[in-house]
Amino acid sequence: MISDAVQSTDGATGAPSLALTPANVRSLDLQFDKLSTEQVLAWAWERFGARAAIGTSFQGAGLVMMHLAKQAGTSFPVFTLDTGLLFPETLELKKRLEDFYGFKIESLEPDLSVEEQADVNGPELWNREPDLCCTMRKVMPLRDKLSTLDCWITGLRRQQSDTRAGIGIIELYAFDETSGRDIVKLNPMANWSRDKVWEYIRTHKIPYNPLHDLGYRSIGCQPCTRRTGNGEDERAGRWIGFNKVECGIHTFLPKKVDFQI
Numbered sequence: 100m101i102s103d104a105v106q107s108t109d110g111a112t113g114a115p116s117l118a119l120t121p122a123n124v125r126s127l128d129l130q131f132d133k134l135s136t137e138q139v140l141a142w143a144w145e146r147f148g149a150r151a152a153i154g155t156s157f158q159g160a161g162l163v164m165m166h167l168a169k170q171a172g173t174s175f176p177v178f179t180l181d182t183g184l185l186f187p188e189t190l191e192l193k194k195r196l197e198d199f200y201g202f203k204i205e206s207l208e209p210d211l212s213v214e215e216q217a218d219v220n221g222p223e224l225w226n227r228e229p230d231l232c233c234t235m236r237k238v239m240p241l242r243d244k245l246s247t248l249d250c251w252i253t254g255l256r257r258q259q260s261d262t263r264a265g266i267g268i269i270e271l272y273a274f275d276e277t278s279g280r281d282i283v284k285l286n287p288m289a290n291w292s293r294d295k296v297w298e299y300i301r302t303h304k305i306p307y308n309p310l311h312d313l314g315y316r317s318i319g320c321q322p323c324t325r326r327t328g329n330g331e332d333e334r335a336g337r338w339i340g341f342n343k344v345e346c347g348i349h350t351f352l353p354k355k356v357d358f359q360i
């Protein structure tokens with residue numbers, strides 16, 4: 100049985116609270132390290148129901164996560180960030196996955212179209228200020244979505260890059276420091292290797308982005324994604340020419356618990 104170890108209480112009523120404290124999260128992370136991904140997902144479904152959602156950009160782990168979530172008997176909503184600058188192959192993959200899994204995947208879009216952004220900020224902002232472009236096209240739509248959730252489920256893996264090597268299976272972030280509202284981030288596949296992900300995809304014949312077969316290992320927006328060599332980090336093909344390895348969606352919120360791996 101999974102235990103929160105430290106039961107939190109609602110400040111106003113004294114009743115048990117669904118909110119997790121940093122102590123809860125440390126305790127749960129230790130327990131989750133010994134559990135299967137399906138067991139971690141089942142815990143999230145039992146605790147949060149549809150207030151937890153899977154966010155995916157259709158990298159390998161996200162594809163596997165949707166499959167495992169179904170296997171675990173859960174029905175998490177699934178969303179993706181459609182920046183308006185994705186590869187046609189990625190948009191096509193979304194439709195193939197909806198057919199394969201039999202559920203809709205919500206597309207979160209920025210306030211401004213690519214053309215409107217060019218009018219306001221000049222053409223091809225990604226070539227000049229990729230941080231601002233990512234903030235407008237990814238971070239802000241995600242923030243809006245997270246304001247409706249208690250738990251955000253991601254396909255992050257520790258092996259993907261140095262910036263992800265220290266992630267927990269469960270993490271806690273301050274979502275709104277004024278109101279004190281936190282959000283749980285679940286990375287149930289943190290321990291998975293790339294080889295294990297792709298073995299699972301092949302075994303279960305899950306649709307995947309054909310660009311992977313052309314040397315793209317991490318696929319984001321078309322202007323900011325290149326092929327990578329075998330000796331490079333999986334994410335080395337993103338934002339070539341800039342000192343940037345993360346779009347910001349995994350770094351814009353303050354983390355409340357740090358894990359040392």
Ligand code: SF4
Nearest residue numbers: 225229232233320323
């Ligand atoms: S990945 Fe590139 S094109 Fe996409 S939002 Fe970020 S800077 Fe803009």
